[in-house]
Amino acid sequence: MASRRDFIKISGLGIGGLAVSASAYGFYKTLADTPPDGTKLKINVTRTPTYCEICFWKCAGWVYKNEDGSIWKVVGNDEDQHSNGRFCPRGTGGPGMYYDEDRLKTPLIRTEERGKQSFREASWDEAFDYIADKMKRIAEEYGPECFALLTHGSGGDYFGTLIKAFGSSSIAAPSYAQCRGPREVAFQTTFGEGVGSPERIDIRDTRCLVLIGSHLGENMHNGQVQEMSDAIDKGASIITVDPRFSIAASKSKFWLPIKPATDIALLLAWIHVLIYEESYDKEYVEKYTFGFEQLKAHVKNMTPEWAYGITTIKPELIRESAREMANASPSVIIHPGRHVTWYGDDTQRLRAMAILNALLGSWGRRGGYYVPEKVDLPSWPHPPFPTPSRSWKDAFPDQFNLAYETLASGICDATVPTLSKACNFKGWIVNGTNLLKTIPDRRKLIEAIQNLELMVVVDTMPMEVTGWADVVLPECTYLERYDSVRVSPHRKPAVALRMPATEPLYNSKPASWMAKELAKRLGLEDYFSWNSIEEMLDWQFKQIGTSLEEMKKIGVKTYERSYDDLYFYPGQDVEFFTNTGKIELYSTDLANEGFDPIPVYTPHEEPPEGYYRLNYGRAPMHTFSRTANNPNLTDLMGENAVWINPKVAKIWGITNGQYLYLENQDGIRSTFPVKARVTERIRWDSVFMVHGFGHDNKKLSRAHGSGASDSELISRVHMDPIMGGTGMRGNFVTFKFEPAGEEVAS
Ligand SMILES: Nc1nc2c(c(=O)[nH]1)N[C@H]1C(S)=C(S)[C@@H](COP(=O)(O)OP(=O)(O)OC[C@H]3O[C@@H](n4cnc5c(=O)[nH]c(N)nc54)[C@H](O)[C@@H]3O)O[C@H]1N2
Ligand SMILES: Nc1nc2c(c(=O)[nH]1)N[C@H]1C(S)=C(S)[C@@H](COP(=O)(O)OP(=O)(O)OC[C@H]3O[C@@H](n4cnc5c(=O)[nH]c(N)nc54)[C@H](O)[C@@H]3O)O[C@H]1N2
Ligand code: SF4
Ligand SMILES: [Mo]
Numbered sequence: 243m244a245s246r247r248d249f250i251k252i253s254g255l256g257i258g259g260l261a262v263s264a265s266a267y268g269f270y271k272t273l274a275d276t277p278p279d280g281t282k283l284k285i286n287v288t289r290t291p292t293y294c295e296i297c298f299w300k301c302a303g304w305v306y307k308n309e310d311g312s313i314w315k316v317v318g319n320d321e322d323q324h325s326n327g328r329f330c331p332r333g334t335g336g337p338g339m340y341y342d343e344d345r346l347k348t349p350l351i352r353t354e355e356r357g358k359q360s361f362r363e364a365s366w367d368e369a370f371d372y373i374a375d376k377m378k379r380i381a382e383e384y385g386p387e388c389f390a391l392l393t394h395g396s397g398g399d400y401f402g403t404l405i406k407a408f409g410s411s412s413i414a415a416p417s418y419a420q421c422r423g424p425r426e427v428a429f430q431t432t433f434g435e436g437v438g439s440p441e442r443i444d445i446r447d448t449r450c451l452v453l454i455g456s457h458l459g460e461n462m463h464n465g466q467v468q469e470m471s472d473a474i475d476k477g478a479s480i481i482t483v484d485p486r487f488s489i490a491a492s493k494s495k496f497w498l499p500i501k502p503a504t505d506i507a508l509l510l511a512w513i514h515v516l517i518y519e520e521s522y523d524k525e526y527v528e529k530y531t532f533g534f535e536q537l538k539a540h541v542k543n544m545t546p547e548w549a550y551g552i553t554t555i556k557p558e559l560i561r562e563s564a565r566e567m568a569n570a571s572p573s574v575i576i577h578p579g580r581h582v583t584w585y586g587d588d589t590q591r592l593r594a595m596a597i598l599n600a601l602l603g604s605w606g607r608r609g610g611y612y613v614p615e616k617v618d619l620p621s622w623p624h625p626p627f628p629t630p631s632r633s634w635k636d637a638f639p640d641q642f643n644l645a646y647e648t649l650a651s652g653i654c655d656a657t658v659p660t661l662s663k664a665c666n667f668k669g670w671i672v673n674g675t676n677l678l679k680t681i682p683d684r685r686k687l688i689e690a691i692q693n694l695e696l697m698v699v700v701d702t703m704p705m706e707v708t709g710w711a712d713v714v715l716p717e718c719t720y721l722e723r724y725d726s727v728r729v730s731p732h733r734k735p736a737v738a739l740r741m742p743a744t745e746p747l748y749n750s751k752p753a754s755w756m757a758k759e760l761a762k763r764l765g766l767e768d769y770f771s772w773n774s775i776e777e778m779l780d781w782q783f784k785q786i787g788t789s790l791e792e793m794k795k796i797g798v799k800t801y802e803r804s805y806d807d808l809y810f811y812p813g814q815d816v817e818f819f820t821n822t823g824k825i826e827l828y829s830t831d832l833a834n835e836g837f838d839p840i841p842v843y844t845p846h847e848e849p850p851e852g853y854y855r856l857n858y859g860r861a862p863m864h865t866f867s868r869t870a871n872n873p874n875l876t877d878l879m880g881e882n883a884v885w886i887n888p889k890v891a892k893i894w895g896i897t898n899g900q901y902l903y904l905e906n907q908d909g910i911r912s913t914f915p916v917k918a919r920v921t922e923r924i925r926w927d928s929v930f931m932v933h934g935f936g937h938d939n940k941k942l943s944r945a946h947g948s949g950a951s952d953s954e955l956i957s958r959v960h961m962d963p964i965m966g967g968t969g970m971r972g973n974f975v976t977f978k979f980e981p982a983g984e985e986v987a988s
Pocket of ligand 2: 504857859
């Protein structure tokens with residue numbers, strides 16, 4: 243059985259056949275721990291608290307500095323529930339972001355048309371005046387509602403206040419319509435509450451964890467990976483459903499190498515087995531759920547034999563894995579996943595997963611889903627925000643009524659002018675999101691950008707998105723700034739502080755300062771009436787019984803729960819926030835909106851002859867497209883590869899390590915070649931690549947041209963009709979051996 247060390251070693255370093263020295267980026271815990279490379283402990287070091295910005299797990303940690311002021315290392319804070327004192331390889335490599343010499347260094351203003359990298363350097367005053375002037379003109383001509391904020395990351399709080407004060411409510415993050423949106427809607431319509439981040443799952447105490455395309459171990463969400471290896475150590479079984487032999491699959495008792503896009507059939511067959519073998523949690527279902535009889539009738543003929551024909555998973559394997567879950571009930575988790583925008587029927591797939599959890603009685607139970615709690619942190623007082631007369635939603639009348647957050651892709655769609663759209667956007671602030679790599683269907687995205695009268699991009703690096711901006715504002719990295727207090731929910735409520743470990747390099751500044759300066763020029767200074775961010779944070783901390791001074795010393799403060807209700811107690815009466823007050827196996831919300839109230843399986847298009855489904859995911863040492871130039875992390879993995887099944891490689895005469903191009907069903911060929919990785923770990927009908935590579939901004943000296951971009955090949959989107967999620971896994975690719983335009987006629 244794998245121990246925690248083995249798991250982390252495997253998950254952190256084993257993938258891709260990389261020969262990596264474990265030294266610099268292994269997990270090590272505190273200053274007292276000797277790093278694995280045997281470095282002698284340094285004595286005259288200082289430490290300041292932070293929480294990591296390399297991904298959105300937001301682990302809290304300490305930044306250690308040497309006597310000469312250089313950053314020595316970042317490690318986890320032992321008090322933190324997100325990290326338990328350990329950082330993942332990416333977080334450990336975080337200082338590479340600070341030291342990256344390719345960083346944005348000063349504000350820039352465009353000098354030629356969009357898409358060309360021609361900018362002039364500007365002072366902050368000049369940049370802010372330019373932006374404020376254009377924002378005022380947009381407000382006068384079209385209304386302030388025509389301004390939107392696209393954001394991913396902590397600076398979004400400050401720009402959010404600015405945009406709301408300006409008079410717009412259209413604020414979107416790609417973490418909804420491109421990520422976890424369908425999951426939130428599915429769980430809200432079933433349990434009356436979403437899953438949230440970090441996911442409210444009690445992996446630590448589970449007896450059975452079911453992963454459906456959740457590739458934990460490559461998806462390095464820290465706390466989950468740690469809890470999963472602990473659970474394995476304690477004898478929990480893992481069931482992995484993945485067309486690819488993932489790291490999680492290699493740790494699993496059952497690996498179900500499903501035919502892609504058929505998961506709903508498997509889920510319905512599992513529901514069938516639990517109901518017709520009567521192994522579901524009867525008491526729980528009777529007490530808490532609504533619609534059991536309809537569900538039972540619905541799945542009557544959805545036997546494992548039926549699902550076998552669709553999924554290619556043998557009926558016995560479906561039955562045995564269902565029994566494994568039932569035996570562990572209620573300490574069993576059908577993991578809700580996170581990036582779930584796959585095929586367009588994603589809310590329904592996630593509904594089927596929510597229903598399985600309900601049948602197994604895992605919601606509100608130890609080893610299943612716990613009840614999270616967060617600190618209620620007051621905001622700095624400000625005048626009420628004006629009420630906008632329109633929002634992004636008006637562009638989509640009668641659509642997406644169950645989407646409770648703004649769709650980033652919806653804002654893009656509503657920016658392309660059409661008479662039918664009641665709300666057209668004219669200006670965007672883009673903060674911490676590399677839209678060109680993030681939003682599928684690049685052609686449409688660029689059309690939207692070309693219709694803008696102002697695009698401001700706030701970033702730390704010269705990414706693809708900055709090339710399209712009118713004004714680029716260089717943010718300093720998370721290691722050089724204060725930021726909003728981290729209040730994410732967990733088993734216990736807690737707050738974490740991020741403060742500067744060092745002065746900002748170059749002429750870069752924090753988002754909090756930028757938003758306040760812009761507010762001044764827009765006459766909105768009352769919304770930012772604090773004198774300094776320290777004053778604001780100290781005031782906030784004092785409302786919850788601590789202070790900035792104390793937080794600087796401890797970094798993380800954990801509070802006791804208000805109630806002892808981490809799990810339901812036996813026989814507890816629970817009112818769920820659904821229309822019926824019950825867990826809705828039959829969804830009244832979906833029925834009211836005209837959607838299937840119980841999930842159905844619908845077949846998806848198959849790859850044409852000679853094409854393979856484009857599957858993508860994560861690697862442990864990189865985050866999206868943001869780390870591809872980080873000097874510490876490119877040392878660990880400098881490019882991605884395309885995984886190809888040996889049978890397929892043989893047909894095409896492709897050898898391991900050979901560079902080739904991928905071309906999708908719409909004739910889009912990858913700009914850069916990508917290395918073939920011939921491996922049995924991927925099914926013959928698909929290829930796999932790690933997202934975030936193939937950067938085409940030449941200013942990224944390490945990332946430019948390294949590997950290929952999955953994003954540019956995802957030109958076809960399967961939109962989820964329920965909440966507008968952008969299904970991205972319905973794209974097919976074939977192999978080419980020359981760059982576009984250089985094909986030799988045969
Ligand atoms: N093709 C494809 N598309 C995807 C995905 C995929 O797997 N494949 N995944 C989807 C998912 S799950 C998600 S959540 C989204 C993620 O989408 P994004 O968050 O847009 O992902 P990144 O590509 O990392 O872009 C982040 C940008 O923020 C910048 N940045 C980093 N730190 C800071 C900072 O401190 N301040 C500021 N201002 N900027 C900073 C980086 O330089 C980078 O330009 O992408 C979605 N889109
Ligand atoms: N190292 C690292 N960790 C990260 C991130 C990162 O950038 N880097 N990003 C974080 C974020 S924001 C997110 S949203 C998560 C995303 O991570 P997850 O939510 O865990 O996973 P996905 O990206 O949806 O799915 C990838 C897996 O789905 C499998 N898959 C593909 N098609 C199918 C199918 O039809 N059926 C099934 N059952 N499986 C299929 C793929 O083979 C792959 O193993 O990762 C988080 N953790
Ligand atoms: S999981 Fe890793 S990258 Fe993400 S916040 Fe934690 S340490 Fe940083
Ligand atoms: Mo995500």
